[in-house]
Amino acid sequence: MFxxxxxxxxxxxxxxxxxxxxxxxxxxxxxxGQKLPSTREMSSLLGISRNTVIAAYEGLQDxxxxxAIPGKGSYVAxxxxxxxxxxxxxxxxIASCRIDWKAKFNEYTVSASTLDTMxxxxxxxxxxxxxxxxxxxxxxxxLGDVKRAFLDRMAIEGQVLLNYGYAKGYKPLIDYLMQYMExxxxxxxxxxxxxxxxxxxxxxxVLSALRPTTRQGRAICENxxxxxxxxxxxxxxxxxxxxxxxxxxxxMERLEEILRTESFDLAYLVPSYHNPTGIVMxxxxxxxxxxxxxxxxxxxxxxxxxxxxxxxxAHIAPLIATAGQGNGVIYIGSFSKVLFPGxxxxxxxxxxxxxxxxxxxxxxxxxxxxxxxxxxxxxxxxNGNFDKYVRKARxxxxxxxxxxxxxxxxxxxxxxxxxxxxxxxxxxFPTGADTRRLLxxxxxxxxxxxxxxxxxxxxxxxxxxxxxxxxxxxxxNIERGIRIxxxxxxxxxxx
Amino acid sequence: MFxxxxxxxxxxxxxxxxxxxxxxxxxxxxxxGQKLPSTREMSSLLGISRNTVIAAYEGLQDxxxxxAIPGKGSYVAxxxxxxxxxxxxxxxxIASCRIDWKAKFNEYTVSASTLDTMxxxxxxxxxxxxxxxxxxxxxxxxLGDVKRAFLDRMAIEGQVLLNYGYAKGYKPLIDYLMQYMExxxxxxxxxxxxxxxxxxxxxxxVLSALRPTTRQGRAICENxxxxxxxxxxxxxxxxxxxxxxxxxxxxMERLEEILRTESFDLAYLVPSYHNPTGIVMxxxxxxxxxxxxxxxxxxxxxxxxxxxxxxxxAHIAPLIATAGQGNGVIYIGSFSKVLFPGxxxxxxxxxxxxxxxxxxxxxxxxxxxxxxxxxxxxxxxxNGNFDKYVRKARxxxxxxxxxxxxxxxxxxxxxxxxxxxxxxxxxxFPTGADTRRLLxxxxxxxxxxxxxxxxxxxxxxxxxxxxxxxxxxxxxNIERGIRIxxxxxxxxxxx
Numbered sequence: 001m002f003x004x005x006x007x008x009x010x011x012x013x014x015x016x017x018x019x020x021x022x023x024x025x026x027x028x029x030x031x032x033g034q035k036l037p038s039t040r041e042m043s044s045l046l047g048i049s050r051n052t053v054i055a056a057y058e059g060l061q062d063x064x065x066x067x068a069i070p071g072k073g074s075y076v077a078x079x080x081x082x083x084x085x086x087x088x089x090x091x092x093x094i095a096s097c098r099i100d101w102k103a104k105f106n107e108y109t110v111s112a113s114t115l116d117t118m119x120x121x122x123x124x125x126x127x128x129x130x131x132x133x134x135x136x137x138x139x140x141x142x143l144g145d146v147k148r149a150f151l152d153r154m155a156i157e158g159q160v161l162l163n164y165g166y167a168k169g170y171k172p173l174i175d176y177l178m179q180y181m182e183x184x185x186x187x188x189x190x191x192x193x194x195x196x197x198x199x200x201x202x203x204x205x206v207l208s209a210l211r212p213t214t215r216q217g218r219a220i221c222e223n224x225x226x227x228x229x230x231x232x233x234x235x236x237x238x239x240x241x242x243x244x245x246x247x248x249x250x251x252m253e254r255l256e257e258i259l260r261t262e263s264f265d266l267a268y269l270v271p272s273y274h275n276p277t278g279i280v281m282x283x284x285x286x287x288x289x290x291x292x293x294x295x296x297x298x299x300x301x302x303x304x305x306x307x308x309x310x311x312x313x314a315h316i317a318p319l320i321a322t323a324g325q326g327n328g329v330i331y332i333g334s335f336s337k338v339l340f341p342g343x344x345x346x347x348x349x350x351x352x353x354x355x356x357x358x359x360x361x362x363x364x365x366x367x368x369x370x371x372x373x374x375x376x377x378x379x380x381x382x383n384g385n386f387d388k389y390v391r392k393a394r395x396x397x398x399x400x401x402x403x404x405x406x407x408x409x410x411x412x413x414x415x416x417x418x419x420x421x422x423x424x425x426x427x428x429f430p431t432g433a434d435t436r437r438l439l440x441x442x443x444x445x446x447x448x449x450x451x452x453x454x455x456x457x458x459x460x461x462x463x464x465x466x467x468x469x470x471x472x473x474x475x476x477n478i479e480r481g482i483r484i485x486x487x488x489x490x491x492x493x494x495x
Numbered sequence: 496m497f498x499x500x501x502x503x504x505x506x507x508x509x510x511x512x513x514x515x516x517x518x519x520x521x522x523x524x525x526x527x528g529q530k531l532p533s534t535r536e537m538s539s540l541l542g543i544s545r546n547t548v549i550a551a552y553e554g555l556q557d558x559x560x561x562x563a564i565p566g567k568g569s570y571v572a573x574x575x576x577x578x579x580x581x582x583x584x585x586x587x588x589i590a591s592c593r594i595d596w597k598a599k600f601n602e603y604t605v606s607a608s609t610l611d612t613m614x615x616x617x618x619x620x621x622x623x624x625x626x627x628x629x630x631x632x633x634x635x636x637x638l639g640d641v642k643r644a645f646l647d648r649m650a651i652e653g654q655v656l657l658n659y660g661y662a663k664g665y666k667p668l669i670d671y672l673m674q675y676m677e678x679x680x681x682x683x684x685x686x687x688x689x690x691x692x693x694x695x696x697x698x699x700x701v702l703s704a705l706r707p708t709t710r711q712g713r714a715i716c717e718n719x720x721x722x723x724x725x726x727x728x729x730x731x732x733x734x735x736x737x738x739x740x741x742x743x744x745x746x747m748e749r750l751e752e753i754l755r756t757e758s759f760d761l762a763y764l765v766p767s768y769h770n771p772t773g774i775v776m777x778x779x780x781x782x783x784x785x786x787x788x789x790x791x792x793x794x795x796x797x798x799x800x801x802x803x804x805x806x807x808x809a810h811i812a813p814l815i816a817t818a819g820q821g822n823g824v825i826y827i828g829s830f831s832k833v834l835f836p837g838x839x840x841x842x843x844x845x846x847x848x849x850x851x852x853x854x855x856x857x858x859x860x861x862x863x864x865x866x867x868x869x870x871x872x873x874x875x876x877x878n879g880n881f882d883k884y885v886r887k888a889r890x891x892x893x894x895x896x897x898x899x900x901x902x903x904x905x906x907x908x909x910x911x912x913x914x915x916x917x918x919x920x921x922x923x924f925p926t927g928a929d930t931r932r933l934l935x936x937x938x939x940x941x942x943x944x945x946x947x948x949x950x951x952x953x954x955x956x957x958x959x960x961x962x963x964x965x966x967x968x969x970x971x972n973i974e975r976g977i978r979i980x981x982x983x984x985x986x987x988x989x990x
Binding site for chain 1: 680703705839
């Protein structure tokens with residue numbers, strides 16, 4: 001015994017020794033009541049110092065796996081129920097208990113798996129040039145500022161940050177973001193805010209709160225739109241009606257026609273750097289759309305998405321600013337696409353009664369969002385790092401956008417490009433082109449992208465489209481990748 | 496104008512100036528096309544340096560609120576839709592759009608609010624001695640070690656930690672915790688793990704996955720039990736059947752009788768330091784209960800709760816260890832009660848097919864748990880800080896437990912105390928005593944606690960009980976608080 005003890009270099013040795021002995025006890029290799037080798041013996045058996053063995057034995061005692069008899073030594077503690085060697089028969093019954101979990105899943109659970117496209121992600125050959133991601137480029141992250149934000153906040157608040165926080169969120173961050181929304185032109189009267197673990201939690205909470213349970217819910221959205229939003233709307237049982245996109249946002253005539261003939265529980269809109277088309281809805285359309293939706297009393301969920309990334313033209317107020325004191329818009333924001341997705345912080349801003357209900361739901365589901373994440377973000381914003389970072393990020397992404405756009409014009413001239421910036425562009429080939437087939441061909445050449453059909457409300461739509469995320473691709477690979485896509489498209493689509 | 500500019504001491508001045516000017520533009524005090532004062536003028540108007548004004552103007556340009564004409568100066572950018580002064584009539588319609596949100600809430604949303612007792616927390620007079628919390632004492636937190644864990648991990652992984660992670664969890668942490676479960680005696684074959692934002696998210700996901708949707712779900716649990724669990728079970732539509740508690744765990748005869756006559760979708764059990772009674776289920780009962788539940792094919796959700804806090808006696812294997820290769824137990828763990836509740840990290844460990852479905856649900860709801868939280872926790876564990884901390888925490892809580900127990904014996908001799916340690920004890924007065932009335936009386940004397948009825952499955956049960964959380968109360972206040980509770984109890988209950 002004791003010959004298979006192996007040391008890892010990055011962990012305290014006493015703990016490794018303790019856990020090693022614990023495993024021997026659990027496996028039954030060391031039996032209850034058995035005397036452990038003296039610390040001196042064990043030291044030479046394991047090849048570690050005697051003091052380390054003493055610490056390991058103390059640890060075993062703390063955890064109830066051993067006891068000491070003064071003057072005699074350490075002994076393995078009484079065997080306990082459930083251990084293999086303590087098995088007296090009825091454990092067999094427990095161990096052979098097989099639950100057929102799949103048979104127990106409800107419809108929601110099954111749908112969550114079926115609609116989980118991430119699980120069946122696009123298979124990429126090694127070293128492929130991948131245009132599938134629209135996550136930010138982590139090389140832009142200013143790690144030093146993030147560390148400083150963490151240490152600054154720790155120095156100010158100390159241990160309190162590690163204890164329970166509030167479901168509603170970290171108060172200083174809420175205050176900051178309320179002001180932030182006011183600076184975007186939102187009227188904060190009668191409104192309130194809930195901090196969530198990213199945009200997605202906020203969206204999921206709102207849909208959970210508003211899904212009708214006695215009939216099917218009905219939602220209206222841009223078509224195409226953010227595929228995760230489509231997934232979550234479907235998961236919550238909503239039937240989707242899509243409004244086709246024009247270069248400056250939704251087709252307003254179509255919107256009016258739809259609203260006139262059908263009724264909806266909610267609208268989901270992405271007015272800035274719309275995913276996947278990259279379109280920024282024009283100010284005129286924002287007002288017109290809001291006016292129409294207000295007339296038909298349709299609550300609006302506004303996806304703030306990467307609004308902060310706008311790198312051209314005048315500032316455009318979010319939809320919620322258009323609503324003034326009206327309470328019909330729920331704004332869900334996040335810095336995930338601009339700042340750090342790993343920090344899971346988002347916010348829901350809207351009518352105070354709605355926020356109060358969402359707060360109770362949030363408490364029941366996750367208690368509260370990580371205080372560490374919230375406080376790092378708060379201090380980072382307070383330190384002025386956000387402004388500095390966004391300036392750098394905007395410049396870099398703008399440059400990459402120009403490169404991408406130019407390459408598409410040169411290499412894929414027959415596809416129509418939309419996108420004013422952000423982290424991606426969207427291409428539409430002539431009708432009949434099949435971008436899934438294109439993906440297969442490109443993948444063999446080491447280039448992958450996201451086929452556009454998954455952003456469309458109905459199956460079979462958008463089969464001639466694709467999204468190119470350029471945020472994490474080098475200039476050189478953007479050029480090379482797009483050239484390959486162009487070549488394959490020409491050969492496949494005979495254009 | 497510009498006279499109301501006030502500087503906060505803790506933020507970069509240029510950003511404060513930029514935001515101040517932004518607000519003036521949004522309010523319409525600075526109109527579109529209007530020339531801004533020269534940087535020299537503005538510097539004297541705001542009382543800040545000219546370089547700072549230059550930076551503020553650049554910031555306004557970046558954000559699209561101003562533009563510069565070389566040689567002439569800076570101008571306010573074109574007014575945009577939605578601003579008060581750009582209102583041309585139809586915004587009135589939007590602003591007057593009032594949604595009656597409450598009328599739109601579904602049953603779940605309403606229940607989440609109704610069952611949210613935290614929102615109507617126990618009203619405490621200022622400086623009251625509060626026994627309501629069972630959060631850990633933050634003064635025990637070793638902040639230095641947490642900081643080091645953060646910086647260590649950052650140094651190793653860098654920016655990657657701030658970008659998107661995986662729904663399943665941070666791989667090194669999963670590997671660590673799988674080993675950790677094995678060290679508790681669990682058989683990991685055919686099992687898998689999902690990292691969640693604390694115990695609560697794990698529990699909520701499991702209930703969402705398993706709630707029957709075509710009929711009412713039925714769950715069996717200890718009675719009393721964790722009130723948040725009761726809330727979440729009810730929120731998911733489960734009807735609860737409670738098994739009365741004996742000093743060493745559930746009344747097994749009652750359990751058998753119930754299982755013989757009724758069928759259940761799941762069992763929820765808290766075997767160690769049961770909340771609220773503090774009881775540790777004996778090894779014999781663990782095996783017997785598991786054997787019974789396996790015979791009736793009832794899936795078990797095991798709440799790991801503060802298992803790590805055991806500070807007396809031999810180690811006791813969790814229920815899932817008893818199950819061996821059986822897949823009927825779902826173990827939900829968390830270090831929240833032992834370590835840092837502010838770090839929202841928990842884990843669900845169980846059958847791999849179940850975990851796979853939960854992973855898809857988790858992705859749809861919150862994408863993934865904070866990578867910062869996960870990586871801090873991982874490095875903290877790896878550095879061996881956990882063992883060191885738990886040893887300190889166990890000693891301190893054990894001491895406080897002894898003080899609390901002794902004070903109860905002296906001052907409240909007619910109440911029966913249960914609890915082997917943990918962070919709380921549970922008191923049962925003779926039948927007929929009303930601890931809500933006792934709470935009112937004590938609250939007037941500056942002492943509060945948690946009335947026990949909220950831990951019971953049915954209304955009207957446990958009205959003679961209360962829970963005392965001692966983790967965050969000083970020894971002196973434990974003594975004083977319990978004396979006051981005793982005095983009030985004597986006078987109210989005439990005992």
